[in-house]
Amino acid sequence: MFNRRRVLSLLSSPFLASVAGRALAADGVVAAPITLNDKRILIDVTLGGKGPYPFAIDTGGAFSLIRESLAEELKLRQVRTLWLNGKPSPIYEAKDVVMGGAVRQQIVAFGGIEGLRLGAQGALAAGLLTTGDSELDLDAGEWRLFPNGPPDRNGYVRAPAELRLEGANASKRIFGQVMLNGAPLEAILDTGGPLVLTMPYEEGVKRGLWNDATPYSPQSFSGGVLGLSKSRGRMVRAKRLELGPIVQENVLVCVRPPDMDQAGQRAHAVLGLPFLRTMNWSLSSDALWVRRNSQAPTVPTYALSGVWVTNDGGKVVVDSVGGGSPAAKAGVRPGDVVQNVADLREAIALFNGPAGQPSTVTLKRGGETVTAEFVMTDYL
Numbered sequence: 001m002f003n004r005r006r007v008l009s010l011l012s013s014p015f016l017a018s019v020a021g022r023a024l025a026a027d028g029v030v031a032a033p034i035t036l037n038d039k040r041i042l043i044d045v046t047l048g049g050k051g052p053y054p055f056a057i058d059t060g061g062a063f064s065l066i067r068e069s070l071a072e073e074l075k076l077r078q079v080r081t082l083w084l085n086g087k088p089s090p091i092y093e094a095k096d097v098v099m100g101g102a103v104r105q106q107i108v109a110f111g112g113i114e115g116l117r118l119g120a121q122g123a124l125a126a127g128l129l130t131t132g133d134s135e136l137d138l139d140a141g142e143w144r145l146f147p148n149g150p151p152d153r154n155g156y157v158r159a160p161a162e163l164r165l166e167g168a169n170a171s172k173r174i175f176g177q178v179m180l181n182g183a184p185l186e187a188i189l190d191t192g193g194p195l196v197l198t199m200p201y202e203e204g205v206k207r208g209l210w211n212d213a214t215p216y217s218p219q220s221f222s223g224g225v226l227g228l229s230k231s232r233g234r235m236v237r238a239k240r241l242e243l244g245p246i247v248q249e250n251v252l253v254c255v256r257p258p259d260m261d262q263a264g265q266r267a268h269a270v271l272g273l274p275f276l277r278t279m280n281w282s283l284s285s286d287a288l289w290v291r292r293n294s295q296a297p298t299v300p301t302y303a304l305s306g307v308w309v310t311n312d313g314g315k316v317v318v319d320s321v322g323g324g325s326p327a328a329k330a331g332v333r334p335g336d337v338v339q340n341v342a343d344l345r346e347a348i349a350l351f352n353g354p355a356g357q358p359s360t361v362t363l364k365r366g367g368e369t370v371t372a373e374f375v376m377t378d379y380l
Helices: 004-008 068-073 201-206 258-262 344-350
Strands: 030-033 041-047 050-057 065-067 077-084 087-099 103-113 122-124 134-137 142-145 161-164 173-180 183-189 197-199 217-219 233-243 246-255 269-271 279-283 288-292 307-312 315-321 358-365 368-375
Touching: 030 041, 041 122, 065 068, 068 087, 068 103, 173 197, 173 269, 183 197, 197 233, 201 233, 201 246, 217 315, 307 344
Parallel strands: 050 122, 065 103, 183 269, 197 246
Antiparallel strands: 030 142, 041 050, 041 087, 065 122, 077 087, 087 103, 134 142, 134 279, 161 173, 173 183, 173 233, 197 269, 217 233, 233 246, 279 288, 307 315, 358 368
């Protein structure tokens, strides 16, 4: 079975083509505004003179994406259809694409996708940053290009990272060597990643982060465009996470469930935006320099009960219970059917809440009805 991400990596992705008029400053620097929010780094994109539309800067992507609904609205030409995972996947051609009002590319191929939580109308691949000398300044809210040579990198530190190409016509992506609890781990630097750090199951086991003694919160993981994993990963507490001079202490990291890695999905560890937002970037075509900025890291949230519930044929069922959690200590078990709720929404509210909030749940377990009482606790 083909992996859609791998196939689309063979298609065109953004590269620096020409300057769009007003963006070229007297010093030869090209600057474009960007916006940072809790989930994405956004840049305005016009396609064929229409827009602008917010697109995410996706350093984890080897190819660019667009929402199918927008592609259809703009009447983009579909140049190819790839039949993947039992359904057709369109490839669109967009002409006269201007990124940030600064850089124009005559033609860009986008993989059409719908239902993916892009947080934008599309995503621009890593080549936006890795093709030449550029900066991503999250304090100033600017993406800057240096067509006449590299900038002054005073104050920056070269990061232990490699810019690597993995497929013809794909964008180079950034692979950094992070230090997790003092031990090295290679991770893709992915501004589209919603979590601080995720790692394969085998890495989690090897590093002592997946075992019966370590408290964890169940975590859902996406297999990209293929949908959610059927099993849960684990969010656990790590003492220290570093990329060069950028350090976070007492950080929540995630271990993916074993079935994701067995299926070949996201085999790399991924360093996501909650960490990456705390640094300004300076890049050449083969190296990365970083500097701590003024942005605060975002902290992942998790259910303080430790419970993940699902809808199973109209019944609300406990899917997973985190080790060391209040619900686990109260005797809640996977497979328990929640009785004192009308639907999944009520159940999610019952198992979520601020620290200190009490909760009482009635559960059906086989032919037995049991009651569990616990208090929401920040237990990780």
